[in-house]
Amino acid sequence: xxxxxxxxxxxxxxxxxxxxxxxxxxxxxxxxxxxxxxxxxxxxxxxxxxxxxxxxxxxxxxxxxxxxxxxxxxxxxxxxxxxxxxxxxxxxxxxxxxxxxxxxxxxxxxxxxxxxxxxxxxxxxxxxxxxxxxxxxxxxxxxxxxxxxxxxxxxxxxxxxxxxxxxxxxxxxxxxxxxxxxxxxxxxxxx
Amino acid sequence: xxxxxxxxxxxxxxxxxxxxxxxxxxxxxxxxxxxxxxxxxxxxxxxxxxxxxxxxxxxxxxxxxxxxxxxxxxxxxxxxxxxxxxxxxxxxxxxxxxxxxxxxxxxxx
Numbered sequence: 508x509x510x511x512x513x514x515x516x517x518x519x520x521x522x523x524x525x526x527x528x529x530x531x532x533x534x535x536x537x538x539x540x541x542x543x544x545x546x547x548x549x550x551x552x553x554x555x556x557x558x559x560x561x562x563x564x565x566x567x568x569x570x571x572x573x574x575x576x577x578x579x580x581x582x583x584x585x586x587x588x589x590x591x592x593x594x595x596x597x598x599x600x601x602x603x604x605x606x607x608x609x610x611x612x613x614x615x616x617x618x619x620x621x622x623x624x625x626x627x628x629x630x631x632x633x634x635x636x637x638x639x640x641x642x643x644x645x646x647x648x649x650x651x652x653x654x655x656x657x658x659x660x661x662x663x664x665x666x667x668x669x670x671x672x673x674x675x676x677x678x679x680x681x682x683x684x685x686x687x688x689x690x691x692x693x694x695x696x697x698x
Numbered sequence: 699x700x701x702x703x704x705x706x707x708x709x710x711x712x713x714x715x716x717x718x719x720x721x722x723x724x725x726x727x728x729x730x731x732x733x734x735x736x737x738x739x740x741x742x743x744x745x746x747x748x749x750x751x752x753x754x755x756x757x758x759x760x761x762x763x764x765x766x767x768x769x770x771x772x773x774x775x776x777x778x779x780x781x782x783x784x785x786x787x788x789x790x791x792x793x794x795x796x797x798x799x800x801x802x803x804x805x806x807x
């Protein structure tokens with residue numbers, strides 16, 4: 508609530524000509540925008556570059572913000588469109604999805620490493636999906652599985668998002684079949 | 699790998715902390731952007747005037763050319779005697795040159 512009020516106040520100040528008020532918006536939302544960009548590229552420098560571009564686009568479009576949706580939704584939608592355009596222009600990131608060579612020797616460390624490798628490989632496999640399924644999966648899980656909010660950010664109906672999520676998960680499951688724990692593998696803790 | 703595994707992996711915290719200079723870099727970009735001169739507005743008055751002039755010329759051409767046909771026939775008659783196609787081609791060239799020069803006539807102070 509307080510954050511939304513701060514956003515509205517800062518937007519009003521920026522539109523009124525006080526540029527420095529935009530620093531408040533950047534401060535509050537930088538972690539979120541960099542985090543979303545990171546999920547799309549898995550590269551720190553590229554993520555920060557993409558997030559910066561998204562902030563500049565938001566700054567240019569601030570006069571168009573009418574408060575019809577939450578500021579966070581509006582800003583995230585701008586960021587998403589920026590990241591999509593960038594990925595479309597530059598092509599999908601070339602990321603290895605092979606499992607890393609095992610470096611640890613202790614049994615516990617090896618188990619943790621295998622689990623981390625598997626997790627990272629699945630996250631990278633998401634980026635190799637066709638854009639509509641990739642975007643649906645990334646935004647849905649980034650929004651902590653809030654279907655309504657994710658659909659708003661993506662600009663599609665909830666039913667369409669559900670269908671894209673289902674199809675995306677199916678494709679991901681096929682592609683990640685080889686990363687599934689094998690019978691001899693140790694079971695991760697907490698499962 | 700089942701849906702629960704995918705949910706667990708994709709839901710797990712996977713955030714990246716922005717570097718220390720990130721906010722400063724963004725604000726630097728914002729200041730640069732704000733310092734740029736505003737883009738030139740589209741010249742709507744000139745565009746509208748040009749559009750009206752084009753429409754007027756088209757209407758005037760459509761009205762005048764049929765009336766001027768006897769005069770034009772007289773002009774191209776010697777050429778038409780040589781060959782009808784040559785006569786009509788010459789007429790087309792004359793009309794085109796005339797129409798092309800017309801805006802220049804209007805533009806003179």
